[in-house]
Amino acid sequence: MSFNALTYQTSTATLAGDGWYPDIAVGEFQLMYRLPAEYAESLVEDHLGLARLWAVRQLQEWRAAQEMAGYLSLAEVPFAGLAGEATRLFKRAVYCHAKALLLGQFATVERREAAKNDAKESPETADRFYAWAQDAIADLCGRGRIVAELI
Numbered sequence: 001m002s003f004n005a006l007t008y009q010t011s012t013a014t015l016a017g018d019g020w021y022p023d024i025a026v027g028e029f030q031l032m033y034r035l036p037a038e039y040a041e042s043l044v045e046d047h048l049g050l051a052r053l054w055a056v057r058q059l060q061e062w063r064a065a066q067e068m069a070g071y072l073s074l075a076e077v078p079f080a081g082l083a084g085e086a087t088r089l090f091k092r093a094v095y096c097h098a099k100a101l102l103l104g105q106f107a108t109v110e111r112r113e114a115a116k117n118d119a120k121e122s123p124e125t126a127d128r129f130y131a132w133a134q135d136a137i138a139d140l141c142g143r144g145r146i147v148a149e150l151i
Helices: 026-032 041-058 060-068 085-103 123-141
Strands: none
Touching: 026 041, 026 085, 041 060, 041 085, 041 123, 085 123
């Protein structure tokens, strides 16, 4: 039995898509990416919205090309011959980016020493989720996952 103020219910909120991109269900994200119960629902919604903006910006040129090809929504775009996989990759990009953003917030949410958890706080974990988000965008656009940067 627990006597804390945490709720373990998933959100029923949805971030509405624009007709081309799909709606994003906050509860689906919470369940799939196992968010700590310490996160306020409003924080999760905000960071999920920020992640969606990031993904949409990454895909601006790709979307324009898809629309020129006659696709009226992301759900119509074929990926590897499978229906719905483009939507799945978009959601993965959004969810992974949001998870990475939220991991950085954990230190401000729960500060008891007993609650210290490197898996929820480490920069390496957040970096892994950012990389997975980039991989999903690259896959969707048909680009390779390896990039070279000028140092």
